[in-house]
Amino acid sequence: MKIKVCGLKYSKNIKELLQLPIDYAGFIFYPKSPRYVGDEFDTEIPALFPKNTRKVGVFVNEELDVLLATGEKYKLNAMQLHGGESAEYCQKVKEAGFEVIKAFQMNDNFQFESLEEYENICDFFLFDTKTENYGGSGRKFNWKLLENYKGSIPFFLSGGIGAQDAEQIKQLSHDKFYALDLNSGFELQPAKKNANQLEIFLNKLELNTMNKDKYAVDERGYYGEFGGAYIPELLRKNVDELQENYLKILASEQFKKDYARLLDNYVGRPTPLTKAGNLSKRYGTNIYLKREDLTHTGAHKINNTIGQILLAKYMGKKRIIAETGAGQHGVATATVCALFGLECVVYMGALDVKRQAPNVARMKMLGAKVVPAISGNQTLKDATNEAIRDWIANPESFYLIGSVVGPHPYPDLVTRLQSIISEEIREQLAKETGNPNPNYVIACVGGGSNAAGAFYHYLNEKDVNLVAVEASGLGVDSGETAATITIGDIGFIHGSKTMLMQDEDGQITEPYSISAGLDYPGVGPLHAHLAVSGRAQFLSATDEEALNAAKVLAESEGIIPALESSHALAILEKMQFKKDDVVVVNLSGRGDKDMETYMKHFA
Amino acid sequence: MNRIDQLFQNKQKDILSIYFPAGYPKLEDTLPTLQLLQDKGVDLVEIGIPFSDPLADGPVIQSAAKQALDNGMSLQLLFNQLKDVRKSITIPLILMGYWNTVYKFGVDAFLTECQNVGIDGVILPDLPLEEYQEEYKEKFEAAGVHNVLLVTPQTTDKRLTIIEKAASGFLYMVSTAATTGGALQASKEREAYFKKIAGLDIPSLIGFGIHDKTSFQHAASFSNGAIIGTAFIKALEKGNAAEFLESLQ
Incomplete structure (x- = not known):
């Protein structure tokens, strides 16, 4: 109303x-x-x-x-x-x-x-x-x-x-x-x-509900001053079509039924909330891991692709375009396209195609066409540019974006689809501790989709501290970093006003992190707003710290985390918790894909 | 009077507009290229502000922009290069670029520089009309800088009404659903679209896919003229820009 x-x-x-x-x-x-x-x-x-x-x-x-x-x-x-x-x-x-x-x-x-x-x-x-x-x-x-x-x-x-x-x-x-x-x-x-x-x-x-709505997107796609749809007129009709349809479809009984069914019997939800006993002892508090690593395809990305593929289906779309960095979103997209029998074209930076060969092979086996993006620096940012260009040339296609970035309504759409993570955390914590609210929710942030999902139902719960962990690569001041909020300033990327890594001339700079899923030069506009408004605390972890955290988790809990999630884990070392605190870390993905990196460092 | 308005007042047919990125192929080529374009009878020039992530552009303009950036081109340097441009160049000049570059430069500083060097208009494809009208329109108008708006075959009639009302200078009529550098194919739908835009109260130029005399004449028959970008950049690259411009005559 x-x-x-x-x-x-x-x-x-x-x-x-x-x-x-x-x-x-x-x-x-x-x-x-x-x-x-x-x-x-x-x-x-x-x-x-x-x-x-x-x-x-x-x-x-x-x-x-x-x-x-x-x-x-x-x-x-x-x-x-x-x-x-x-x-x-x-x-x-x-x-x-x-x-x-x-x-x-x-x-x-x-x-x-x-x-x-x-x-x-x-x-x-x-x-x-x-x-x-x-x-x-x-x-x-x-x-x-x-x-x-x-x-x-x-x-x-x-x-x-x-x-x-x-x-x-x-x-x-x-x-x-x-x-x-x-x-x-x-x-x-x-x-x-x-x-x-x-x-x-x-x-x-x-x-x-100023408090309640303060973190929700407004009708024009803004979170505070961030967001919007800064797109060329060439994309206007595509984006308008999506803006007009997404809320209606997401609210429909049919969508809710199909989405819940697929999350349950295809993705494998709800994912467990694991009390990490040894880790809790180590840090003198109560640490829970939200196990997105146990989903089909091995990361939270599938929550989003399942939802968007249903949206595409209801909108009558036959061809799906996606961008991918490390290949996790590409694999999750190729997976749902195979499931629904839809044509799938995935853009991936030419450099990433070389670095992430196993995921390229997975996408191809799932029937997707993988197009190397040869423009710019040939990584995620360029793959996203290419995917958007494809969408301009093929307006009848559906662009299935992988994070809470891009023009409105994508940040809101992807946030809603990932919000299943915090929905489940609330239920699981209530059962476990009697209180749905933890003291801390910790998640890593590249574009920010797993963090958006883990934070979503806690945004208005003032007592819950939200901690976002960016990848600082070789160190925030090293010039080799992906800590957008820490070193970036306001700008426009991929259709969204947000925080952004750029030079003095407004050229977008290339981020670096050992984790391919976190090296994005922008960040979702919701996160820019959470950072500027002070609602979430933005910290960062280096390559080194993430690698160590991965090792700690593997040895103490028998879980090999994705390098991205390891950044969230790394921050446990740097924070002070009370004995009675309840700390939830979103374990966004599993580490199989990163074994080569781990082998190199721990050999 | 703004030189763009003057141009459309004096000439209604076959207006030739050329796009090229500043600082390309060599850093210091901006001014010599402008001089060549004026000498060869080009009516209007769009100078591209190189950007790292040009979403609406195809591979040729992208790589030209990248080369310009590698050469060391920047928006400030462009204004420096253009400092005395009006001593020799009298045709209307437009800056075309992406919003992040202008925003980062500072909108007020950008408009002041535009006024100082004698820029007549800008094309900023990813600045949404709504944001422009609410935040920036008055500033642009006060600086006498036209914000040239794009229409595409996908633009709905409802939106077209809004764009027509907000437009200044002329409308940039995108010929086809594609990034820059494609080929223009004739079709009934396309002609109907061209005619609809030509029927509006504001002049229009057709761009995207115009690459030689034939496609120029075809496009110009439905509008006040046309814009060539990619094909001219290829000519610059090959070093036969003058011949290319002559071939359009």
Whole structure:
């Protein structure tokens, strides 16, 4: 449910509201309204709201050119047309680039058929109480009438909503109910809102979730200032198509059923949460390992590819494109393509093709075509560029990205698909210790998909410390590193605004780590946000430290971890824990693929 | 008046625009290439800002950009090279590059440099229209720098309406769903798309896949002109840029 607060005017008052989850801010440009903003309304006032709050101008039968000029002047995003505006008029407003919210006044005689001609034009309807004066009555209409609305356009519910209505609103089950329009029910005087009262009300609706939503992606794909979709127009339609479909499909019963079934009987979930007894003794605390290494194909990557392949299938896609660094995501993609009988093309840096021969052979055996990326430095970043270029040239294909990177909606999509990790940790810990929350969750971060999955259900649990471990290669200051958050700054890579390793000229630099899965010069925008906001602690481990940690785990627990996961384990050496702490380390993958490296170092 | 606007006011047909990366094939080639292009009657030039990760470009432009970077090219160096460009070059100049380079340089500093050297427009394919309008439009307009927008065969009518309204200078009409350097094949759908864009209130140039006189004339028959990039870079590489430009006449 979205929240619109309407009838705003005063900057001081607006500043009191900025902490509230307001999705739409309404400004009334109808001179007869007691909440009219006035002739000399300051253009800076709507801009007080953050970018993701849509600014709405409310008009009643205004001259079109006046309305458009006002929209331009105050940088409005949406127009609420509250009079008898025709469908043709709405069309013109729409064509000028504004979202159109057409208001209608409800009474027992309202003919819902009259909405039909507006259906293909307007973005939203707004149902208000019928009055003589175009709303503003402070009275509610009979909400039972909404049952007669069978149209396809989502609607705002308006008219006299007050603090006492929270329970009734929670009961509303209309599937097109989109937003609440709040105005006179929350005022100290006309156009001056009661911030406290609003906050209490939104809390009752369980919407005042600034803490909860602070780490969720907004509608335009931002986590705080990071994310978005910085893509060439050539990709716009592909990305739009995905943006429009992914949430719908992920929420569908069919998807949930298929995804759960495959995770259960193909991937081998739930994966165990192993209490590492010897490791716990060593570090004087309670260490649990989330065993993603025990999944089919040997790493968490498959959680994502199973989900995305279902998405591709429901979207009718026949050809799958993927990028891979070490080859783990490539193998996980080739696996699900084989399972679903879909064509699979995997781009892999030419250098990585040479370094990761066993995974190349696995992909080929699974029927995938492996294309060496010969541009740039011939590693993951270049493979990603090539995969995106393929997608530009073949817009009917599905790009199955391997981490929480790329343009919106990929970071959110992959995070959701990996969130099964923390979902299971919660259940397993609750059973084991009586408390679903540990004191620490530790995970390694390259692009950041296993960490995103391990953190997801703990993002709003303040008591859970989230620790992300980057690969610092030969050392953070050595010039041979992949510790993006530690040494990078804000930039744009693969369609996303995030933290990034780059030189002074804005050229993206080549990262280095002994672990091929962590040497990415960017990081998922969620992680950039977690780092900047301080929600997660970002540490790093060197090649050397990771190798030692791998050896410790092998010898003390009988588990050979992937080099990537070894970075997370390495941080145990550097942290101080209390005896009673519960520490979960996400063991993202198994070490079979890294045996050559281990043999070289431990021979 | 902005030289791009002046150009489209004076000439509506067969406008030839050439793209080449700054600092290619040699670091100091930017100015001599510009002079050659002007001497050979080219109407408009797009100077590429080399970038390590050019997503929308095919192999030829990628490797030219890489060579330019290896030569030591940078955005600051490009502005230095262009310091006195307006003493000799009078045709409109556009900088084409990726958003990360400009963002890192600093948008205000970038626009100031553009104004100082006399840049008429920019093409930044991966800066989304929405971000541009909300954050940067006013700055670009104040600096008198057109932000040239792309349309593609996949652009929906709804989006086209928005782009048309936001466009300035001209529309860069991408001929086909591909990265740069492909071949342009004629088809009914493509012609219908060209005609639709040509029917808009803003001039347009067709790019992607234009590589010789025939494809230039074909493209130019549906628009105000066309853009050649990859084919010209190949000519630069071979050292026969002048002959290539003459062959287009």
